[in-house]
Amino acid sequence: MKKEVLSKSLWGIALSTVLLSGSLISCSDDNSEPYVLQQADITVNVPESGFKAVVDQLFKIEVNSVSDEGVTYTWTLDGETLSNSKQLEYIFPSAGAYELILTATQGTSSFSYTFQVTVGFDDSITTPEGAKAYITKVIDFMPAVGQYTNVLPSYEEGDTQENMNQKVLDAIGNGNRSMISLGGYGGYVTVGFDHTIENKAGLRDFRVLGNAFYSAANPNPDAPVGGSCEPGIIMVAYDKNKNGVPDDDEWYEIAGSAHNNPEGEAWYQMAINAGNDVNTYKDYQITYYRPEKEPTTAEEKEQYIRWEDNQGNSGYKVKNSFHNQPYFPQWFEGEKLTFNGTCLPQNGIDESGKGTYFVLYKFGYGYADNEQNTKDDACIDIDWAVNSKGQKVNLPGVDFIKIYCGVNQENGWLGECSTEVSGVEDLHILGEEVATRED
Structure with a gap:
């Protein structure tokens, strides 16, 4: 531990040592000048490796000062005041890298x-x-609008949310490899395990099973890998308070290849040329409105279920000729369904140029239903988890996983992009060692 003098910079912790010779100047002497705060009068003992805190445990910073005469203190985090006490005591609810600012003020003088x-x-x-x-266990299941909604798994009249959760567990739990569909953008499933999946250094930790496959006859001979890749965003939660449920402040996103660099996807320029929306939206929201009735005419099928998002877009989910059941989840009682999350670039391209051969291209890594189950990139490293600021959070493991469809796109006669899930496997219990990515 070393004692350090703080510089006036707002972006660093100064590293000089304040040495005070003799006793402190007394402010009680009637003949002395009033105390005037100086930058170097405030000192803090900063550990060699910097401050470290533990989620949900009390964190303290002790502040030393030459004098507190007329001095007020304010601690801020992300622009919000945490405390007006000289000594900070605070509990961080989430993992990440934080920047705390202490401001000492005396009259018109202020140092940070x-x-x-x-x-x-x-x-x-x-x-x-x-x-x-x-x-x-299945914590929750709510697909968005889709051609396989109410089919995978099958809805029967009178089914409740609990019934549907059990049907999902029967399909993809306990080693079963049937399939569920999450429908269009935002549709999700949240699952749990009988243990914490360990985060092992240098290795991927779990596999998400889907039904992604490569195209067999892509008309574009120079195209990158693609076929039916319908990526789902993966969220992970570590049960830090051991209450057996995923709390809102425990969720972190697995940062896949398009999280910060969608331009790096092999098909990115192709998607631009095709007129796709290639943005990654971190705070996307979409709302689907329950149709008043099931369509009977071709026109009604084209304008089946209305949707709108927070990017100023709107449209309709089309009912195709292959699936005639209702596409709006029938056990849900509300008149509209709203989903929030990250929305990925549209990866579906009509390679035929006439609406007959659509290819949904593969993202680099980090998503569900994006790669063949036998490939390494169907496997996920918990170390890819980030907080809302995009910072790595170093989870010791995960107890819950949430998967939701990450693309909002219609692909002609193929219908909507809809993530399918067939299971999740703990690679360590299976004895499989899959190295993490180097990049």
């Missing part, structure tokens, strides 16, 4: 000091004997 704090977890993971490598 910035501290970097890394917040993580201190738990170690022990996998219990007999733990299953597969999904053992």
Whole structure:
């Protein structure tokens, strides 16, 4: 531990040592000058490796000062005031890298000091004997509008949310490899396990099974890998308070290849040329409106279910000739369904130029139903998890996984992009070692 003097910079912690010779100047002497705050009068002992905190545990910073005469203190985080006390005591609810600012003010004089704090977890993971490598519970399931909604799994009149959750578990839980569909953008499933899936350094930790495949007869001979790749965003939660449910502040996103660099996708320019929306929206929202009735005419099928998003777009989900059941989830009682999350670039391209051969191209890595199940990129490294600022969070493991369809796109006669899921597997219990990506 070293004692450091803080510079006036708002973006760093100064590293000089304040040495005070003799006793502090007394402010009680009637003949002395009033105390005037100076930058170097405020000091903090900063650990050699910087400040580190643990999620949901009390974190403290002790502040030393030459004098507190007429001095007020304010601690801020992301522009919000945390405390007006000289000594900081705070509990960080989430992992990540944080920047704390202490402002000391005396009259018209004010000095600010910035501290970097890394917040993580201190738990170690022990996998219990007999733990299953597969999904053992379904927390929630709500598909968006889609041609396989109410079919995968099958809805029967009178089914409740609990009934549908059980049908999902029967289909993809406990090593079963049937299939469920999440419908269009936002539709999701949330699953749990009988243990914490450990985050092992240098290895991928779990596999998400889908039904992605490569195109067999792409008219474009120079095209990158693609076929039916319908990427789902993956969220992970570590049960830090051990209450057995995923709390809102426990969720983190697996940052796949398009999270920060969609331009790096092999098909990106092709998608631009095709007129696709190639943006990645981090705070996307879409609302689907329940249709008043099932369509009977061709025109009604083209304008089947209305949707609108927070990017100023709107349109209709089309009912095709292959699936005649209702596309709006029938056990849901509301008049509209709203989903929020990250929305990926549109990866579907009509390579025939006449609406007969659509190819949904593969993203680099980090998504569900985006790669063949036997390939390494169907596997996920928990170390890819990031917080809302895009910062790596270093989870010790995960107890819950949420998957939701990540693309809002219609692909001609193929219909909407809809993520399918056939299971989730703990690679460590299966004894499979899949190295993480180097990039």
